[in-house]
Amino acid sequence: MSYESVTVLVVDDEEMVRENLEAYLEDEGFKVATAGSGEEALELLASVSPHVGIIDMRLPGMSGNDFIIKAHAVNPALRYLIHTGSTNYKLPVEVMNVGVTHEDIYIKPLQNMDMLVRGIDRLLAK
Numbered sequence: 001m002s003y004e005s006v007t008v009l010v011v012d013d014e015e016m017v018r019e020n021l022e023a024y025l026e027d028e029g030f031k032v033a034t035a036g037s038g039e040e041a042l043e044l045l046a047s048v049s050p051h052v053g054i055i056d057m058r059l060p061g062m063s064g065n066d067f068i069i070k071a072h073a074v075n076p077a078l079r080y081l082i083h084t085g086s087t088n089y090k091l092p093v094e095v096m097n098v099g100v101t102h103e104d105i106y107i108k109p110l111q112n113m114d115m116l117v118r119g120i121d122r123l124l125a126k
Contacts, residue, residue: 003029009050010034011041013059021054024113038067045074052120057084065095072098079123081116083108
């Protein structure tokens with residue numbers, strides 16, 4: 001599959017995680033936009049139309065859950081993968097209502113980032 005036309009939004013407050021995901025996804029052929037907070041990511045949605053967001057849950061200010069709910073109001077077509085270090089993360093009903101499922105949750109650190117590409121492929125096929 002060719003990914004040149006697919007934009008992925010990476011939202012994570014850890015710069016190293018953002019940079020690693022960005023480099024990996026760009027190597028896979030995706031266009032990538034990054035943000036260090038939910039607020040910054042919401043601003044990006046005005047100029048970038050991502051297809052998939054990879055969202056950390058623990059962010060400064062707005063949580064990842066709140067970002068997903070607000071971003072869905074701005075761009076209902078955007079799909080999400082949750083990338084969290086919280087092993088006890090519980091998917092709220094409001095986030096499920098946006099279309100996020102338990103299959104869309106990835107716990108950091110990922111041993112194999114190919115899992116994210118498979119997750120993106122699954123979301124793009126919906």
